[in-house]
Amino acid sequence: MEQERDFTELSMMSKTRWNDNELRYFQHALSQLLPYVNPEGLTILHEINKEMQNRD
Incomplete structure (x- = not known):
């Protein structure tokens, strides 16, 4: 199961690397x-x- 990433971690990477659920x-x-x-x-x-x- 994939671990959820918090906003602090996500904010340091490109939106293209976020998964659909995070977006x-x-x-x-x-x-x-x-x-x-x-x-x-x-x-x-x-x-x-x-x-x-x-x-999309």
Whole structure:
């Protein structure tokens, strides 16, 4: 079974190396927190969304 990686580990690698579950989880979490997310978090959310679109 694959071990879950936390956001600290994931933030140090390209979104292309994230698995689909990680992308979905953090896309959902950041979207829920959007009113409280700083510009850096918004950039991460855009990168996640772009990677998810590239995989479709």
